[in-house]
Amino acid sequence: MTEPRFERLKQRLAEVDDLRKASALLFWDQRVMMPTGGSAARAESIATVGRLAQEHFVAPDVGKLLDDLRGLEESSDYDSFEASLIRVTRHDYEKATRVPPELVGEMRRESAHALSAWGPAKEDSNFELLRPHLETNLELRHRYVACFEPADETYDVLLDDYEPNMTTAEVREIFAELKEELVPLVREIADAGPVDDSFLTGDFNVDTQREFGLEIARRFGYTEEEWRLDPTPHPFMTSPGSGDIRLTTNLRPDDLSSIFATMHEFGHGVYEWGVDRSLARTPLGSGVSLGLHESQSRTWENLVGRSRSFWRFFYPRLQEAFPEQLGSVEEEAFYRAVNKVQPSLIRIDADEVTYNMHIILRFELEQELIESRLAVKDLPEAWNTRMEEYLGVEVPDDARGVLQDMHWAAGGLGYFPTYSLGNVISVQIWERALEDLGDLDARFERGEFGELREWLSEHLYRLGRKFTPQETIERVTGSRIDSKPYVRYLREKLAPQPA
Amino acid sequence: MTEPRFERLKQRLAEVDDLRKASALLFWDQRVMMPTGGSAARAESIATVGRLAQEHFVAPDVGKLLDDLRGLEESSDYDSFEASLIRVTRHDYEKATRVPPELVGEMRRESAHALSAWGPAKEDSNFELLRPHLETNLELRHRYVACFEPADETYDVLLDDYEPNMTTAEVREIFAELKEELVPLVREIADAGPVDDSFLTGDFNVDTQREFGLEIARRFGYTEEEWRLDPTPHPFMTSPGSGDIRLTTNLRPDDLSSIFATMHEFGHGVYEWGVDRSLARTPLGSGVSLGLHESQSRTWENLVGRSRSFWRFFYPRLQEAFPEQLGSVEEEAFYRAVNKVQPSLIRIDADEVTYNMHIILRFELEQELIESRLAVKDLPEAWNTRMEEYLGVEVPDDARGVLQDMHWAAGGLGYFPTYSLGNVISVQIWERALEDLGDLDARFERGEFGELREWLSEHLYRLGRKFTPQETIERVTGSRIDSKPYVRYLREKLAPQPA
Numbered sequence: 001m002t003e004p005r006f007e008r009l010k011q012r013l014a015e016v017d018d019l020r021k022a023s024a025l026l027f028w029d030q031r032v033m034m035p036t037g038g039s040a041a042r043a044e045s046i047a048t049v050g051r052l053a054q055e056h057f058v059a060p061d062v063g064k065l066l067d068d069l070r071g072l073e074e075s076s077d078y079d080s081f082e083a084s085l086i087r088v089t090r091h092d093y094e095k096a097t098r099v100p101p102e103l104v105g106e107m108r109r110e111s112a113h114a115l116s117a118w119g120p121a122k123e124d125s126n127f128e129l130l131r132p133h134l135e136t137n138l139e140l141r142h143r144y145v146a147c148f149e150p151a152d153e154t155y156d157v158l159l160d161d162y163e164p165n166m167t168t169a170e171v172r173e174i175f176a177e178l179k180e181e182l183v184p185l186v187r188e189i190a191d192a193g194p195v196d197d198s199f200l201t202g203d204f205n206v207d208t209q210r211e212f213g214l215e216i217a218r219r220f221g222y223t224e225e226e227w228r229l230d231p232t233p234h235p236f237m238t239s240p241g242s243g244d245i246r247l248t249t250n251l252r253p254d255d256l257s258s259i260f261a262t263m264h265e266f267g268h269g270v271y272e273w274g275v276d277r278s279l280a281r282t283p284l285g286s287g288v289s290l291g292l293h294e295s296q297s298r299t300w301e302n303l304v305g306r307s308r309s310f311w312r313f314f315y316p317r318l319q320e321a322f323p324e325q326l327g328s329v330e331e332e333a334f335y336r337a338v339n340k341v342q343p344s345l346i347r348i349d350a351d352e353v354t355y356n357m358h359i360i361l362r363f364e365l366e367q368e369l370i371e372s373r374l375a376v377k378d379l380p381e382a383w384n385t386r387m388e389e390y391l392g393v394e395v396p397d398d399a400r401g402v403l404q405d406m407h408w409a410a411g412g413l414g415y416f417p418t419y420s421l422g423n424v425i426s427v428q429i430w431e432r433a434l435e436d437l438g439d440l441d442a443r444f445e446r447g448e449f450g451e452l453r454e455w456l457s458e459h460l461y462r463l464g465r466k467f468t469p470q471e472t473i474e475r476v477t478g479s480r481i482d483s484k485p486y487v488r489y490l491r492e493k494l495a496p497q498p499a
Numbered sequence: 500m501t502e503p504r505f506e507r508l509k510q511r512l513a514e515v516d517d518l519r520k521a522s523a524l525l526f527w528d529q530r531v532m533m534p535t536g537g538s539a540a541r542a543e544s545i546a547t548v549g550r551l552a553q554e555h556f557v558a559p560d561v562g563k564l565l566d567d568l569r570g571l572e573e574s575s576d577y578d579s580f581e582a583s584l585i586r587v588t589r590h591d592y593e594k595a596t597r598v599p600p601e602l603v604g605e606m607r608r609e610s611a612h613a614l615s616a617w618g619p620a621k622e623d624s625n626f627e628l629l630r631p632h633l634e635t636n637l638e639l640r641h642r643y644v645a646c647f648e649p650a651d652e653t654y655d656v657l658l659d660d661y662e663p664n665m666t667t668a669e670v671r672e673i674f675a676e677l678k679e680e681l682v683p684l685v686r687e688i689a690d691a692g693p694v695d696d697s698f699l700t701g702d703f704n705v706d707t708q709r710e711f712g713l714e715i716a717r718r719f720g721y722t723e724e725e726w727r728l729d730p731t732p733h734p735f736m737t738s739p740g741s742g743d744i745r746l747t748t749n750l751r752p753d754d755l756s757s758i759f760a761t762m763h764e765f766g767h768g769v770y771e772w773g774v775d776r777s778l779a780r781t782p783l784g785s786g787v788s789l790g791l792h793e794s795q796s797r798t799w800e801n802l803v804g805r806s807r808s809f810w811r812f813f814y815p816r817l818q819e820a821f822p823e824q825l826g827s828v829e830e831e832a833f834y835r836a837v838n839k840v841q842p843s844l845i846r847i848d849a850d851e852v853t854y855n856m857h858i859i860l861r862f863e864l865e866q867e868l869i870e871s872r873l874a875v876k877d878l879p880e881a882w883n884t885r886m887e888e889y890l891g892v893e894v895p896d897d898a899r900g901v902l903q904d905m906h907w908a909a910g911g912l913g914y915f916p917t918y919s920l921g922n923v924i925s926v927q928i929w930e931r932a933l934e935d936l937g938d939l940d941a942r943f944e945r946g947e948f949g950e951l952r953e954w955l956s957e958h959l960y961r962l963g964r965k966f967t968p969q970e971t972i973e974r975v976t977g978s979r980i981d982s983k984p985y986v987r988y989l990r991e992k993l994a995p996q997p998a
Contacts, residue, residue, distance in 0.1 A: 018547035021540060022521050025528055033532070034743060037725030041520060041740025044780060048517035052551060226536030241540025244533060281543060 003072050006082060009065045012056070013089065014281040019053035025240035032230045032248060047108075054104070058096050066090050081278070084466040089283055091164070098147045107140050111411040118409035125399035127380050130409060134376045137411045138369060145370075155367050158414030162290045163421060165468045168367065170481070171417050174424060175360050177483040182356055183390065185495060189341045189353070190392075192496035197337035202325045206231075206251035206258070212321050213249060213262035216314065220266055220300065221453045222247075227269065235261045237268035242280035245269040260301050260338075267300030268293055270453060274461025287461075289469040290415065294422025295429060296456070302352055303430050303489075304449065309441035311335050341494055343391035345400045352423075353490055357390045359420040362405075366413050427486040428477045429460065502571050505581060508564045511555070512588065513780040518552035524739035531729045531747060546607075553603070557595050565589050580777070583965040588782055590663070597646045606639050610910040617908035624898035626879050629908060633875045636910045637868060644869075654866050657913030661789045662920060664967045667866065669980070670916050673923060674859050676982040681852055682889065684994060688840045688852070689891075691995035696836035701824045705730075705750035705757070711820050712748060712761035715813065719765055719799065720952050721746075726768065734760045736767035741779035744768040759800055759837075766799035767792055769952060773960025786960075788968040789914065793921025794928060795955070801851055802929050802988075803948065808940035810834050840993055842890035844899045851922075852989055856889045858919040861904075865912050926985040927976045928959065 026046050034042060069086050076083040114133035121129035145157045155168040163171075214222070214229055222229070225243075232248040239245050247265040251258045271287045279285040287293045304310055315334055319326045326334065341351045347358040365382060368374035374382055383402040384395040395401035407415050433455050434440065440452060459476045473481055525545050533541060568585050575582040613632035620628035644656045654667040662670075713721070713728055721728070724742075731747040738744050746764040748757045770786045778784040786792045803809055814833055818825045825833065840850045846857040864881060867873035873881055882901040883894040894900035906914050932954050933939065939951055958975045972980055 014543070015547045018544045019551075022525060022544045022548050025525060025544075026521060029524055029528065029739075033727065034740075035723065035725050035727055037722075038740040038743025041743060041779065044513070045517045045521045045524075045740065048514045049521050049548070052518075223536075224534065226534050228532065228534055240528075241533075241537040241544065244537025244540060280540065 003069070005065055005068050006072060006086075009062070009069065009089070010085070010282065012059075012062060012065075013085075013283055016053055016057045017281045017283070017285065019049055019056065021240050023049050023053065024238045028238045028240060028246050031234075031236070032232050032246075054096070054101075058093070058101075062089075062093060063097065066093060079466070081284075081466075085282055085284060088465055092283055095148075095160075099144060100147070103140070103143060103147070107144065107411060110136050110140055111409070114409040114411065115406060118403070118406055122399050122403040125397040125403065127398045127403060130403065131376055134379070134408060137408070137413075138376060140411070141370060141413055153367075154370050155414065158366075158370065159417065160414075162412075162415050162418050163469060164289060165470055166291070166421070171363065171421065174481065174483045175356075175363060175417070175420065178356050178420065178424075178487065179360055179390075181483075181487045182353055182490070185491060186341065186343060186353060186357070186391070188496055189494065190343070195336050195340040195342075196333065197340050199325060199329050199334075200337055201255050204253060204256055204322060204325065206253050208321050209251055209256065209258045210249070212318065213259050215317070216259065216305075217247070217262060217266050219447050220263075220304075220449050221270055221273075222266065226273065229262065235265050237265040237272070239269070239272045239286070242275075242277060242285065243273075245273050260305060263305040264297045264301035267297035270300065270456070271296040271461050274453075274457035275464040276462040279464045279466070284465045286465060288463070288465045288467070288472050290418035291421035291425060292460075292469055292472060294419055295425035296422075296460075298422055298426045299430060299456075303426060304444065304452070306339050306352070307441070307444060308335055309444035311338075312445040313447040339494060343393050345387070345393055345395060346404055353494060354391060356420045356423060359416050361386045361390055362416040363420075366416065370413060421481070424483050424486045425473060425481060427489045428473065428479070428482060429456070430489075431485050432459070432477045502568070504564055504567050505571060505585075508561070508568065508588070509584070509781065511558075511561060511564075512584075512782055515552050515556045516780045516782070516784065518548055518555065520739050522548050522552065523737045527737045527739060527745050530733075530735070531731050531745075553595070553600070557592070557600075561588075561592060562596065565592060578965070580783075580965075584781055584783060587964055591782055594647075594659075598643060599646070602639070602642060602646070606643065606910055609635050609639055610908070613908040613910065614905060617902070617905055621898050621902040624896040624902065626897045626902060629902065630875055633878070633907060636907070636912075637875060639910070640869060640912055652866075653869050654913065657865075657869065658916065659913075661911075661914050661917050662968060663788060664969055665790070665920070670862065670920065673980065673982045674855075674862060674916070674919065677855050677919065677923070677986065678859055678889075680982075680986045681855055681989070684990060685840065685842060685852055685856070685890070687995055688993065689842070694835050694839040694841075695832065696839050698824060698828050698833075699836055700754050703752060703755055703821060703824065705752050707820050708750055708755065708757045709748070711817065712758050714816070715758065715804075716746070716761060716765050718946050719762075719803075719948050720769055720772075721765065725772065728761065734764055736764040736771070738768070738771045738785070741774075741776060741784065742772075744772050759804060762804040763796045763800035766796035769799065769955070770795040770960050773952075773956035774963040775961040778963045778965070783964045785964060787962070787964045787966070787971050789917035790920035790924055791959070791968055791971060793918055794924035795921075795959075797921055797925045798929060798955075802925060803943065803951070805838050805851070806940070806943060807834055808943035810837075811944040812946040838993060842892050844886070844892055844894060845903055852993060853890060855919045855922060858915050860885045860889055861915040862919075865915065869912060920980065923982050923985045924972060924980060926988045927972065927978070927981060928955070929988075930984050931958070931976050 023046060026042060026049060030039075030042050030046070066086065066089060073083050073086040078084075110133070114130065114137055117130050117133050121127065141158060142154075145154050148157050151157050151167075153168045159166055159168055159171065210229070210231070217227070217229065227245045227247065229247045229249060231251045233250055235248050235250050237245070237247050247262065247269050249258045249262040249265060268287075271293055275285055275287070287296075311331060311334065315331045318334075319329075339351070341353045343354050343357075344350055347355065350358055361383070364386070365374065365379065368382070369376065369379070380398050380402045387393055387395050387401065433452060437451055437455055443449070443451060460472070463472055463475070467475065470480065473479075522545060525541060525548060529538075529541050529545070565585065565588060572582050572585040577583075609632070613629065613636055616629050616632050620626065640657060641653075644653050647656050650656050650666075652667045658665055658667055658670065709728070709730070716726070716728065726744045726746065728746045728748060730750045732749055734747050734749050736744070736746050746761065746768050748761040748764060750757045767786075770792055774784055774786070786795075810830060810833065814830045817833075818828075838850070840852045842853050842856075843849055846854065849857055860882070863885070864873065864878065867881070868875065868878070879897050879901045886892055886894050886900065932951060936950055936954055942948070942950060959971070962971055962974070966974065969979065972978075
């Protein structure tokens with residue numbers, strides 16, 4: 001028979017989840033559908049629903065239920081729904097209740113102010129406009145860290161919000177390996193001479209781009225019954241309900257980047273889509289961490305969507321969609337162009353290799369900031385020096401330097417590393433999939449992606465948040481997080497071939 | 500200085516409003532954007548947000564604040580924001596706290612079940628599938644009515660939910676006057692011979708219809724900054740935030756009805772849009788009753804949108820949009836066609852005159868049901884007899900008879916009369932506007948509608964819910980609700996002209 005206290009906990013968590021789903025919709029609508037006149041009212045709705053979701057979760061009776069359910073947890077299999085729900089909820093609850101609501105409120109408010117300052121600061125390339133806000137954000141992060149048991153490193157506490165249970169030391173080790181391999185790789189590629197990608201810029205009808213992105217997404221698993229795809233300036237994915245996946249993409253009329261953005265967001269979407277439906281309306285019903293999530297967006301964008309076999313199938317179709325622009329461009333030239341490696345200023349436009357250097361730079365600066373080894377006022381200089389050192393590029397102004405991302409203004413210290421962790425993890429999982437499925441290229445060349453999707457669902461997606469990120473990686477790959485497969489992949493794919 | 504308890508009340512009500520706005524968005528998205536796969540999760544989100552909004556409002560501390568604020572209310576002007584907010588909130592609070600949450604829950608659940616049964620029942624034209632649900636709904640309404648002080652008539656309590664402070668006796672009197680005038684008018688029109696409207700059926704591109712509807716709406720006051728218009732099978736308007744008005748319309752490829760649906764929903768939208776922005780995030784920040792709301796949808800759909808002067812401006816444009824279908828149809832023939840009066844089976848397709856007979860029939864049957872003078876099982880027969888008597892049409896099956904509307908399945912007894920009350924009120928307000936503004940036809944012929952909109956905003960819309968519906972009507976028109984202007988309007992516009 002079912003333990004009534006477990007049912008009560010489940011019911012409460014279901015209601016919290018209903019509110020979070022409502023928040024997801026409020027957010028999606030704000031960015032995709034809302035007329036601008038609705039901004040003020042929407043900000044209030046988002047704040048109130050978010051606060052009530054939080055209050056509903058951190059209420060003392062939830063703590064009491066969690067205490068009372070220790071027996072059930074211990075007598076249930078570690079893998080069982082019951083044990084997992086209690087364990088994960090306890091972890092979430094302990095984190096959430098450590099931080100006073102006033103501090104949560106202050107952090108949210110200051111982030112909002114800083115974000116408002118970030119826009120104009122970037123526009124004017126004027127770091128001074130943002131500096132005081134970053135200093136406040138940093139001070140608030142110190143107060144936040146102080147709410148928790150002392151960790152090995154201050155940064156550990158921040159990282160844990162985005163990549164639970166991962167330590168700064170582990171990330172540092174992985175990134176050191178990446179840096180050691182990638183800096184020379186970038187140089188080798190540069191020495192091999194330039195790749196022509198001029199034909200990727202031009203006049204590309206946005207409706208045709210959208211249709212083409214949809215065609216790919218449908219081949220990947222998108223259905224009209226459970227998905228949407230809408231245009232937006234800054235692409236993202238959200239799911240305002242189980243069986244309701246919302247992708248967005250940025251349709252630029254002068255390049256084809258929307259196609260890769262669509263595949264990227266599909267990867268986030270298919271992870272949420274594949275979570276076991278029995279976990280819906282519980283805290284277990286979504287992807288487990290930002291790193292794992294990014295591993296899937298990068299899998300579908302890069303490992304699939306920038307592969308030769310993928311374009312073997314889709315390139316003739318793309319040529320048909322854009323005959324004037326691509327009719328005379330060979331498949332191999334196109335493949336090389338969409339895989340061109342070249343150091344550049346802007347993270348979000350970076351290629352598969354140099355992208356990681358952008359992340360490593362941010363990861364290092366974040367640690368120095370939180371450990372007060374670097375003052376906010378000295379941030380631009382530190383940024384520029386390191387860009388020169390790691391990527392050999394000179395930063396012409398802060399807009400294209402330290403001001404390019406919104407993350408720090410939003411208060412998200414500890415977020416960036418998850419992007420490169422995702423890259424690393426993606427290839428570990430990919431190699432396991434290949435072991436089970438054999439060569440996928442022949443299938444991709446026929447436009448078949450179902451087996452890959454089903455393997456990923458079966459081994460990763462369906463697990464949701466039942467286990468920690470590290471447990472999840474180990475269950476899927478049989479090993480801990482490891483940079484070697486990723487470095488090997490980059491080298492095999494992108495290093496200049498000996499003539 | 501501000502009374503801190505008043506600020507506390509305002510803050511609480513603002514949060515309740517935030518949740519209601521979130522509910523409005525969940526509902527809009529469900530009907531307009533959501534992939535079908537999201538239904539189950541959405542039902543849960545809607546239920547939870549709705550329940551929390553209710554709980555947040557009926558909490559005992561709200562009652563305490565209302566008691567404590569009697570002094571402030573009495574010492575403030577009746578028209579002041581403070582007195583109005585306290586007075587209206589007290590009325591809402593007293594109604595809301597009289598009904599036990601369990602009964603509210605049961606009514607919602609049973610409505611949902613009945614609505615699920617209604618679809619198939621209508622599809623199969625099988626009243627028996629719906630009958631037990633209607634019986635349950637009726638029984639629950641009896642329990643609902645029992646929560647309140649005894650009224651003159653049982654039906655008064657139900658009516659009050661949709662048209663506050665209006666009594667059944669008042670409605671009965673108004674409807675008796677309408678019936679006495681309209682039954683002979685319908686006969687006169689029928690005797691005058693048929694009107695050709697065959698050209699209103701044909702092949703009408705839906706994108707062109709949508710564009711044309713938008714062109715009208717923009718002339719009326721629609722802006723991209725604060726409005727949206729989206730297609731949906733069953734048109735409605737909602738506002739998920741001040742400055743955020745969402746219209747929907749039904750784009751049928753074989754007729755032009757979407758144009759009138761768009762104008763109808765615009766009327767609902769502009770009422771919400773015109774509410775004084777200082778009332779946002781309070782219970783005063785929306786239209787005051789369904790009757791007043793309908794008066795505005797009918798104003799823009801019929802008084803404006805089916806007038807000669809309106810079409811003097813728009814008909815050449817419509818001909819340009821649909822040259823094949825309308826190029827050879829004279830303006831006067833078109834005007835007569837969109838104003839054709841002909842008894843028919845379906846309420847929502849009815850003309851301006853016979854529409855009211857559909858409503859009167861429902862109003863009478865509802866009273867008989869709630870007073871147990873009519874058993875649910877005898878409803879189809881009573882319906883059919885009265886359709887014959889009032890409109891002279893024979894009902895071929897229940898799908899086109901008693902099963903055509905979802906309202907009774909949804910539990911909405913007392914809702915229907917507000918449609919005809921809206922018609923009646925619309926002309927009372929219209930006549931007052933004409934007194935102030937003089938002849939509007941010349942302006943309509945030039946495509947100018949701003950003065951009318953501004954007059955309505957100034958005299959009606961901006962008031963929101965500060966006063967009762969009756970007070971509002973009296974403030975706008977100087978008199979109580981009165982059927983004579985409406986009957987006079989219908990007769991002048993639609994009665995056959997002596998040769």
